[in-house]
Amino acid sequence: MSEPSAAPTVLFLCVHNAGRSQMALGWFNHLAGDRAIGWSGGSEPGDQVNPSAVAAMAEVGIDIAKEFPKPWTDEIVRTADVVITMGCGDACPFFPGIRYEDWQLEDPAGQELEAVRPIRDEIEQRVRVLLNGLLSA
Helix, strand or coil: CCCCCCCCEEEEEECCCCCHHHHHHHHHHHHHHHHCEEEEEECCCCCCCCHHHHHHHHHCCCCCCCCCCCECCHHHHHHCCEEEEECCHHHCCCCCCCEEEECCCCCCCCCCHHHHHHHHHHHHHHHHHHHHHHHCC
8 A cells, every 4th residue: 555645835935925925825724724735935024914915814714814924945945846936036936846836916015905805816716726736636
């Protein structure tokens, strides 16, 4: 009998780790459960998670209020199976052999809740597609 494969690890990166990457991680953890591991980080972490992002996620029953912006480290990036970048451009790390996807998403920084909802919903769809591919492989 073969060993079960390790759960895939996905790292969500943006500049401040305060909006897009936090919402993506919230969706990822909510939808993946224990079938996959998610992390997030920023190239220049902010001082708090965007309150509009927290409110938008709370509307769909996902609590990211206890999260906080974190820097990424080379070690974390090298451990990931997939790295999703969101607007960090050249500041995002790149290591050969790791699968990368760049998600072009509007930045929710400074946006009101009404403007953050469509970003949240687009992130949900992208996370569902990502998980479907990862977990059906």
